[in-house]
Amino acid sequence: MKKLRQANAKGLGSVRGQATHAAQFAEVASRFGDAMARSDFRTGAKLAEAALRIVPGHMQVLSDYAMCLMRTGAHADAYRIYTDILQAPPARQRQASSTWFHGLVELCGLMGKRDELRRHGWRALSEADVIFRGSAPELGADLQPPVFDRTKPHENIIAFSLFGANPRYCETAVMNARVSRELFDGWTCRFHLDSTVPEHVHRRLREAGAQLVDMDAAGPSPIHPLMWRFLVMEDASVKRFLMRDADSLLSEREAAAVDAWVASPYLFHHIRDYCSHTELILAGLWGGCTGVVPGVVEAMRTYCAGAGQASGRFIDQHFLRQFIWPTLRQSVLCHDELFGFHGAQPFPSHAPVRWKTDQFHVGSNASHRAIGGASELPDGASLRLLFSDPQGNMLFDYASTVRDKSWRLDMPFFLIDELQEGRLRVHVTQ
Numbered sequence: 001m002k003k004l005r006q007a008n009a010k011g012l013g014s015v016r017g018q019a020t021h022a023a024q025f026a027e028v029a030s031r032f033g034d035a036m037a038r039s040d041f042r043t044g045a046k047l048a049e050a051a052l053r054i055v056p057g058h059m060q061v062l063s064d065y066a067m068c069l070m071r072t073g074a075h076a077d078a079y080r081i082y083t084d085i086l087q088a089p090p091a092r093q094r095q096a097s098s099t100w101f102h103g104l105v106e107l108c109g110l111m112g113k114r115d116e117l118r119r120h121g122w123r124a125l126s127e128a129d130v131i132f133r134g135s136a137p138e139l140g141a142d143l144q145p146p147v148f149d150r151t152k153p154h155e156n157i158i159a160f161s162l163f164g165a166n167p168r169y170c171e172t173a174v175m176n177a178r179v180s181r182e183l184f185d186g187w188t189c190r191f192h193l194d195s196t197v198p199e200h201v202h203r204r205l206r207e208a209g210a211q212l213v214d215m216d217a218a219g220p221s222p223i224h225p226l227m228w229r230f231l232v233m234e235d236a237s238v239k240r241f242l243m244r245d246a247d248s249l250l251s252e253r254e255a256a257a258v259d260a261w262v263a264s265p266y267l268f269h270h271i272r273d274y275c276s277h278t279e280l281i282l283a284g285l286w287g288g289c290t291g292v293v294p295g296v297v298e299a300m301r302t303y304c305a306g307a308g309q310a311s312g313r314f315i316d317q318h319f320l321r322q323f324i325w326p327t328l329r330q331s332v333l334c335h336d337e338l339f340g341f342h343g344a345q346p347f348p349s350h351a352p353v354r355w356k357t358d359q360f361h362v363g364s365n366a367s368h369r370a371i372g373g374a375s376e377l378p379d380g381a382s383l384r385l386l387f388s389d390p391q392g393n394m395l396f397d398y399a400s401t402v403r404d405k406s407w408r409l410d411m412p413f414f415l416i417d418e419l420q421e422g423r424l425r426v427h428v429t430q
Helices: 004-014 019-037 041-054 059-071 075-087 100-110 114-132 167-183 199-207 225-234 252-262 296-305 307-328 413-421
Strands: 156-162 188-193 211-214 240-244 268-272 285-289 332-336 369-374 382-388 394-401 406-411 425-429
Touching (some): 114 307, 167 199, 167 413, 199 211, 225 240, 252 268, 285 307
Parallel strands (some): 268 332
Antiparallel strands (some): 382 394
């Protein structure tokens, strides 16, 4: 979702000649951008309301306002605004955020409007397909996927990117490496990571049987860290790959879908399992066979050095829809019960998902919760959080920074459950 401050240039045109209003709008836009950077949607909604008093009916602001309302649970109000945008004349509609329609799709899912969810989601994906299907060379009829050999897990890779010292990603990555041995027989987890990841995470990943690719070893790389995992596509020792997000947990539902793919004649696989899954290729929910798309690494270098820089945290998905989708769409098994796009099939039957949370779906963020507390230290001070078992044996540690006399640390729900049940303990120190 574009930030309100990105609408600043558009908004200033509507208040030209009114220097006071222009300055007010610019100041509100800047504060809105700061609120969005903190995911403070409640403040964002109030700032959008302030902006609309300055520039009533501004479509970019309205679409950002609807997004904030949706994030704060004001679904009916958000739906009214999104519906007004949907019914606006095309020329006016194009002034809204480029992702407003995806917001409407997600909101329909959150509100249980299943028919609208399917209709709007299918439209969003189909319109994107028209734009990005491109003119990739046709895949020859003789190009068949390799036979899946469970006895050679080194040929079948579940690829992740991992960077930074946030337990949201690090602890979920460790859990994935552990559960993959049971859920994904015949596969090996591979983590592309660097020295920003704590050493205890490196160690625990290795102990769980994962492969580690040191991204510092070759020196600075122009490839964005989110795209490190795509390097597996040109690994001659690999036959099949799955791309996954480090903060999403592997599950029985996902494993059943992957099993159906490896038994199929398709070269690629894709999963959609939530109302926000309206990107052509979800960067952490697809897989394929190596050797099908040539020149991927060079394409990534070029993209990251050029146009891709404007994509921000969506650089991986923007790259995929532009460079991979034209090929993938020719031979892909899609599992998707929401939108029915591109010949999608329902998920196969599967064992109960082990993650007992109402918010779970394939690809969901496992760290939708956090721990925190008060602190008398000045803002910017660093705290160390030491995690141990009930016997006092040290397990791992992370840092948190004091902000507004408090500290906060994203944590995956399974660790918060352990803390609440007394199976994990935390000690805060400087």
